[in-house]
Amino acid sequence: MNAIRLRRDPRAERAARLVPGNGRQRYDMSATPDGLMTSPSGRLRRDPRAERQRLLTTGRDGRARLVRSGLVGQMAGSAASNATVVKKIRVEQPEFFIIVVPDLPDGRLDRSDRQVLGAARKLADAGGGAVVVVGETVDEASLGQAGADRFVPLSGGSDPDARVAELVTVMDALSPRHVLLPESEEGADMARRLAARTGLGLLPGIEVLGPKQVIRPCGAGRQEWVGGLAPLMTLAPDRVPAWEGDVHEILPLEETIEGPVPASARMTVGTVIPADPATMNLGDAPFVVSAGRGVTDFASFHATVRALHATPGASRVVCDNGDMPRSTQVGASGTILDALCYVALGIAGAPQHLQGLGRVEHIVAVNTDLHAAMVARAGLAIIADAQAVMPALCEVLAAEYGEKGA
């Protein structure tokens, strides 16, 4: 036991709280003189006044309230909630750059673009780098949300070689550590053009991406290659998660990028011609309308399919009866669909038929049986006779498009 108790010096403590007032000196008893207060014996001293001050907020009705649960921001009323600012992450002095070239179909980041940005974010955060998105115009809010720090606009041209030349000037200006692209149709093409043009190493179709090593399939998918990162990489879809963290702020780039020397275009790529839904391959079709045993009037069915701009399909029974060609059969012994939406008219949903809908996201069922398997699987189920619904559907669509279309 310590026999000698250390003594407080009240005069010195009061002198430390002395503040200059207007005209005369005052004591500010609420201020802590210098950081944490310790008693002369070395024990930490509480400051109940300051603690109370910290807990004090203005409630919803304007009255002062003490919030002891630590949820000051949430308990605060409208006045306080207005003051909350969305904190954006700023990467101001990056150690290095990582360039991401997203596909931007329809000028928006798609799923694989977000995943590539997530991968770039992972690599950048491991060493204090910044993610630079190079692409055509896209709104900066979604870019920041996806984890980008900088944005370099490209002038979209129809010649892929001109686009590569522009990318090369950006790469020359920034000298990035890595360039990441999605292994989609456009991204894969661009990555290989870049690799051939610059002579940099390319690792396409990466399935596992770590800070030190990557894994990619090779040898007809029977083997995998494990090794270090390359300057150019493309990511297979659905392998690396998209960025879920805080929003990043898009800052202007300090480096200046001059445009490429224009070269004569040796190749032009036109705009996409979508396939005719009436004749396209059933396995590729995005929107399929199918007939089952509940459909007997096939003229009406074909009119409905045409009005919906869909691809016609059929169940096995309908094909067996010869009402529809065998090439339209959906199911285990027909075509496995990769559609976005499937409309089942008069189909109960045999297990063999449902196997053909493995990858379909949205199903609409029209059936007389409330307990059919297709009704249980559907996002919109209508318990009615398909024969009655089909002409009504044609009428509704004709009423909506008729004046403009005709």
Add this chain to the structure above:
Amino acid sequence: MKAVILLSAGIDPVSGRPAPVPGEIRAIGLARELGVAQMIGLHAGPASPALAEYGGYGLTHILCLKGGETDPVQALAEAVKTHALFADGGPDLVLAASRGRGGSDTGLLPYQLAQALDWPIATDIGAPMEQTAAGQLALAQFRARGAVKPVSVTLPCVVTVPEAARCVPAFVFARQRETRVDEEVVTVHPVSADEEAGTLRPYRRRPKLISGASKDSGGGQLMVDPDPHEAARAIVAHLRALGVLPNAGQAPEA
């Protein structure tokens, strides 16, 4: 028109035995659809009996560049530019598969060859289109969901053909038997490119990220015995919300 088809030492993904690569078979079919008069298969590597199988699809003359496997781009570019076969005029077209099967499968070689030859490269070409101008080739670039992009490229050019192309020529066994597979020894001086140090091991299937769980896993909206018009309006509204129907403002095309 003269065409060169690049052949690789492909393997079957299931059995692992030597087999023709689907994209290269379709490249032969595309060359025939383009009306190519003379086709020569080029393979950077020693001759193998599996290569004769391409002959069955119509490629009855195959040239193997033994020793070219150390730097195939250099060997193939040299052959295309200066080989005695092309003394009376070089090839106008080099066709290749979009991806090989059995090697590193990067699909990079046609691009590097195009760079070495300084030719343009048109990729994922599935079919020819109506030819408009001389010295230009109008081709159809295949895209997802059956969509097509028209591509116009100046000759000579490199063209890659995907597996999705539908121009598969018929296999004739008699033609395979009369296929000529020549072998030539070439010397290349591979640039000492720092080979990316990595290891190969058997492929391990890894689960993909779960895509946003499909909304319609059942338990959706249910309408029991509605009026047909009411049902039709509900279907149209639902389809429009999913984005598969065009909005009421714009009429569907054609």
